[in-house]
Structure formats: C-alpha cells, structure tokens
Amino acid sequence: MSARSRKIVAVGARRFLAGVWHARFGLCAPACRRAAFARQVRLACEELGPAFIKLGQLASVRPDVFSAEMVFELERLQDSVAPVPVDAIREVIRADLGRYPEDVFESFDPVPIASASIAQVHRATLSQGYRPVCGEELEAGAHVAVKVVRPGIARLIREDIAVARQWARRLDHIAALRRLSLGGFLDEFERSLHDEMDLRNEGRLADRFAYDFEDDELVFVPRVVWRHSTRRVLTMEFVKGWRLTDISEAERSGVDAYGLALHGAEVFMRQVLVLGRFHADLHPANLFVTPDGRICYLDFGISGRTEPEQRIAIAQVLAATVYGDADRALRYSRELGLVIPPDREAAVRARVDALLRVTMGGPGPSDVRGFAMGFLSMLADFKITVPVGYGLLIKALVTVEGVARRLYPAIDIAQAAKPFATRLIAQQIADPAQLSLRLPAAMRAALRELAS
Amino acid sequence: MALTATLKGELVDDFMRFLASWALVHETADEGWKAAVARGGEATSGEMGSGPEAFVDGLSAMIAEEKERLKAELAAGHSEAPGSRADVSAKLDDLTFEVSELRGRLESMQASLDALNADPDEA
Numbered sequence: 064m065s066a067r068s069r070k071i072v073a074v075g076a077r078r079f080l081a082g083v084w085h086a087r088f089g090l091c092a093p094a095c096r097r098a099a100f101a102r103q104v105r106l107a108c109e110e111l112g113p114a115f116i117k118l119g120q121l122a123s124v125r126p127d128v129f130s131a132e133m134v135f136e137l138e139r140l141q142d143s144v145a146p147v148p149v150d151a152i153r154e155v156i157r158a159d160l161g162r163y164p165e166d167v168f169e170s171f172d173p174v175p176i177a178s179a180s181i182a183q184v185h186r187a188t189l190s191q192g193y194r195p196v197c198g199e200e201l202e203a204g205a206h207v208a209v210k211v212v213r214p215g216i217a218r219l220i221r222e223d224i225a226v227a228r229q230w231a232r233r234l235d236h237i238a239a240l241r242r243l244s245l246g247g248f249l250d251e252f253e254r255s256l257h258d259e260m261d262l263r264n265e266g267r268l269a270d271r272f273a274y275d276f277e278d279d280e281l282v283f284v285p286r287v288v289w290r291h292s293t294r295r296v297l298t299m300e301f302v303k304g305w306r307l308t309d310i311s312e313a314e315r316s317g318v319d320a321y322g323l324a325l326h327g328a329e330v331f332m333r334q335v336l337v338l339g340r341f342h343a344d345l346h347p348a349n350l351f352v353t354p355d356g357r358i359c360y361l362d363f364g365i366s367g368r369t370e371p372e373q374r375i376a377i378a379q380v381l382a383a384t385v386y387g388d389a390d391r392a393l394r395y396s397r398e399l400g401l402v403i404p405p406d407r408e409a410a411v412r413a414r415v416d417a418l419l420r421v422t423m424g425g426p427g428p429s430d431v432r433g434f435a436m437g438f439l440s441m442l443a444d445f446k447i448t449v450p451v452g453y454g455l456l457i458k459a460l461v462t463v464e465g466v467a468r469r470l471y472p473a474i475d476i477a478q479a480a481k482p483f484a485t486r487l488i489a490q491q492i493a494d495p496a497q498l499s500l501r502l503p504a505a506m507r508a509a510l511r512e513l514a515s
Numbered sequence: 516m517a518l519t520a521t522l523k524g525e526l527v528d529d530f531m532r533f534l535a536s537w538a539l540v541h542e543t544a545d546e547g548w549k550a551a552v553a554r555g556g557e558a559t560s561g562e563m564g565s566g567p568e569a570f571v572d573g574l575s576a577m578i579a580e581e582k583e584r585l586k587a588e589l590a591a592g593h594s595e596a597p598g599s600r601a602d603v604s605a606k607l608d609d610l611t612f613e614v615s616e617l618r619g620r621l622e623s624m625q626a627s628l629d630a631l632n633a634d635p636d637e638a
C-alpha cells in the first residue's frame with residue numbers, strides 16, 4: 064500500500080469514526096445521521112486535496128446519486144489551496160505559449176489573485192489589442208486574468224482516482240452502498256475532470272453564454288483572448304467588481320441589488336426554458352457585480368442541457384410548484400422521467416402537498432431550498448430514483464435561490480418566477496399544435512356545461 | 516311588393532340591431548378588458564397568487580404587454596417567419612458567431628503550434 068493510499072485510508076477511517084460519534088452511534092434520527100456523516104465526508108475531501116475536492120463538488124450537483132443532506136453539505140466545500148510558486152506557473156505558460164509570460168504580456172503579476180485545486184489565476188495586461196469572439200475589441204494594455212492549470216495536477220489526480228477506484232470496488236460489496244454505483248460515478252468524475260482540465264472548454268462555454276445573452280444589458284461575460292489560450296492556459300478579460308459577499312458595498316455605490324436578484328433568476332429560467340443550456344455551477348464565488356450594475360458570470364465548468372420537450376414539462380413543474388399544485392407538479396415530473404409506483408402515488412401526493420403548503424404557501428417568503436430538501440428526502444424515503452437531469456435541475460434552482468438571496472436577502476424567488484412561468488405556459492397553450500390537441504376536449508366540456 | 520319591402524326593412528333593422536348588439540357586447544367586454552389590464556398593471560408581482568380575480572388581472576396585463584410588443588414588431592416589419600428579414604438576420608448572427616468561434620479555435624491551435632516550434636524538445 065502506497066503512502067498516499069495509507070493517508071486516504073487513515074483520513075477515511077478517522078472521519079468515519081467522527082461521523083459515528085456525531086450520529087450518536089446511529090441512535091439519532093435518519094436525517095440527523097445522514098447530516099453528521101455528510102459533514103465528515105466534506106471535511107475528509109478538504110483534507111485530502113484537489114482530486115477529492117473536485118469529487119465532492121461533482122457529487123454536490125448529483126442528488127440523483129447522493130442523499131439531499133450530502134449534496135447540500137458538499138456544496139460548502141472550500142476550493143482554496145496554497146498557491147504554486149510563480150516559477151512553476153511561468154514554465155507552464157512557456158511550454159504552452161512558447162514564451163515566458165513577461166514576453167507574452169505587457170506585464171504579468173507574479174502574485175496570484177486566486178488559487179484553487181485545479182488552477183491559479185494571475186493578473187496581466189495585453190501587449191496588443193485583440194478582437195474577441197463576442198463583444199468589442201480589447202485594447203492594448205487591457206487587464207486580463209490568466210488562469211493556469213497547476214503543474215503536475217493531472218498526474219496527482221490520476222493517482223488519487225486509482226486509489227479511490229480500488230476502494231470503490233471493495234465498497235461495492237457492501238449492499239447499502241451498491242446502489243450508489245461508486246465505480247460508475249468515478250468514471251463520470253474522470254471524464255468531467257478531464258474536460259475541466261482542458262481550459263479551452265471553459266472558454267468556449269463562456270463565448271456561447273456571451274452570445275446567448277448578447278441582447279441582455281445586465282449580463283456580463285468576460286471576453287476570451289484565444290491568441291493566449293491553450294489547453295492549460297486561459298486568458299480572459301479581467302473583471303472589476305464586488306463578490307456577492309460584498310454586496311452591501313455595491314449597494315452603497317448605487318447598484319440595484321433587488322433588480323439584479325430578480326434579473327438573475329430570469330436569466331437562469333431563460334437558460335433552462337428557452338435556450339436549453341444552463342450554468343449548473345452558479346455558486347456565489349462564480350458571480351460578480353460590476354460597478355455599472357451588471358451581473359458577471361465566471362467559471363462555466365459544470366453545465367446542463369434541456370431538450371425542447373423537457374422544457375415544456377419543466378415549465379409546468381415550475382409553475383405548479385410556485386402555485387402550490389401538487390397534482391400538476393407530479394404529473395409533469397413523470398414526463399421528466401420520475402417513476403412513482405402506483406401503490407405509493409397517493410402517499411407521495413399527500414407528502415408533496417403538505418411540503419408545498421409549508422415551504423411555498425406559508426405567510427413568509429417561499430423556501431425553494433426547504434422544498435427541494437424535503438422533496439429529495441421524500442423520494443429517498445419512498446425509494447424512488449431521481450432521474451439525472453431532474454436532480455441537476457433541482458440543485459441548480461436551489462443555487463439560484465441562494466445566489467438571489469445573497470444579492471437581496473428578502474427576495475421571494477417563487478413569486479419572482481410566477482410571471483415568467485405564467486407567460487411561458489400561456490405561450491405553450493397558444494401554440495397551434497397544442498391548441499389543436501386541446502380544442503376538441505375544451506369544446507366537449509363547454510357543451511356539457513351548456514347542456515346541464 | 517309592399518310586403519317584400521317591409522320584410523327587407525325588418526331584415527335590415529334586425530341586421531343593424533344584431534351589429535349594434537355585437538358592438539355593445541364588444542364595447543362592454545373591451546371596457547372590462549381595459550379595466551383588468553389597468554388593475555393588473557398596478558399590481559405587484561406577488562399579488563397574482565392572491566386569487567382568481569388577481570390572477571386574471573395579472574395575466575391580462577401581461578397579454579397587453581405582449582400585444583404591444585407584437586404591434587411594435589409588426590410596425591418594424593419584423594417577423595420570425597422563414598425567409599423574413601428577422602429570420603435571415605438571426606441566421607446571419609448565428610453564422611457570424613460560428614465563424615468567430617472557429618477563428619478563436621484556430622488562434623488557440625496556432626498558439627500551441629508556435630509553442631511547439633519554439634521548443635521542439637517539448638514535442
């Protein structure tokens with residue numbers, strides 16, 4: 064057993080024992096037990112470094128595989144590690160761009176502005192102007208952020224995945240863990256990480272997002288400098304602004320936080336329901352508010368897709384949820400792949416109805432996060448599988464609420480979604496294909512009413 | 516002849532009466548519609564869920580907004596029909612974006628190629 068394997072086993076065992084202790088040796092309620100173990104898993108990931116932090120981040124958008132408690136705990140993972148010495152970063156830039164950063168850029172700051180598990184970011188200025196894929200030209204001297212993959216990280220991650228794979232094979236023998244299909248999850252993780260370490264993918268997604276929202280004056284996406292971007296180096300326009308944690312400072316400078324929170328929710332719905340591509344990793348660190356009052360989107364690592372027929376069902380589920388209609392929500396959830404066995408249907412409907420009343424119909428603002436947690440826990444209790452896309456969407460919607468609340472704590476995201484959902488459904492009803500399907504039934508109902 | 520003339524007169528009267536009834540119903544409905552649009556326009560976003568009346572008012576206001584947008588589009592000669600100016604313009608935008616995207620990819624590949632040429636040992 065290698066030293067790294069021993070370390071992983073030691074951390075895993077220690078965190079497991081801590082979990083047993085915090086779960087009162089399994090005597091507390093199931094939700095409390097799951098929460099106690101989820102916390103230890105998060106701490107173990109942070110302790111074990113980049114591969115495990117990324118593994119945890121991927122797990123945090125998969126409520127179809129992991130419990131709701133685990134998913135919401137893992138989203139708190141801190142992806143901030145000690146920076147690599149600048150000379151190592153300079154060597155990566157020289158290998159990928161053929162010259163040292165001082166020769167590529169007009170200036171290059173040796174002190175990183177951010178350092179995460181996969182890459183670190185340095186500030187620089189362009190020596191020549193550049194015409195980007197979207198937006199106006201960047202002038203010579205423009206400030207850019209140069210994101211560079213940490214040297215040797217690919218090898219480290221490969222080694223960690225190999226160890227994790229050995230353990231996944233062993234854990235698959237335990238009946239309670241077999242349903243998680245850890246081997247399959249690791250395969251997916253390896254693919255996703257491979258994509259994330261090729262920074263050109265992030266650049267392409269940023270360009271596509273910028274193009275999709277070119278007509279939206281409140282959305283800002285940094286421009287990519289492809290001339291200085293390769294597999295391990297991504298050069299993007301540097302953005303000045305406030306993180307969502309500093310929103311009060313932005314408000315003091317005249318930024319309309321409530322308007323931005325509302326608009327952010329609409330941008331998300333437009334992505335999901337109209338464009339069919341959505342940013343699925345919208346945690347607060349990936350968002351900025353610019354001094355001219357726009358929302359700046361960063362880091363397009365995890366994205367989701369929706370097909371046209373799914374979008375109609377998603378709009379219906381969304382509208383049913385915000386209007387508190389359990390029947391409708393479940394009917395259209397089936398079209399999104401949720402399979403509810405007939406013998407559990409009445410019980411599921413009753414639970415959803417109660418959950419909607421508590422989380423969405425109470426006197427205070429709606430609680431989308433509470434609804435999602437309760438809904439996913441309920442599905443786990445009834446042993447109902449969560450379809451992959453459905454889970455990703457629920458998680459993304461909760462994140463949007465979280466982000467909107469960071470911008471404006473009193474916002475009611477369900478109320479904000481009502482006009483958009485209503486308009487979308489009205490458009491769908493007015494669609495000639497839908498009308499021709501519904502008209503005969505509507506006429507029959509009207510005639511029955513007249514006859515009685 | 517006189518009978519025919521009387522019948523014709525009655526028919527014309529009935530037809531006029533029918534049109535007048537239609538105009539009256541339409542006018543009343545239109546007033547109701549305008550009032551609903553006004554009420555809906557004044558409501559805040561949260562009020563739509565407070566009952567069927569509020570919902571209809573809110574929906575009426577949104578439909579009126581959509582109607583204004585449609586009127587503006589028609590006046591500007593925009594239409595999404597295949598072959599229309601707007602359709603060609605949208606396709607042109609998509610194509611321009613794809614070409615720019617391709618240029619970006621080429622520039623990135625050129626940068627990698629230059630790096631390999633600058634340091635053949637790396638290859």
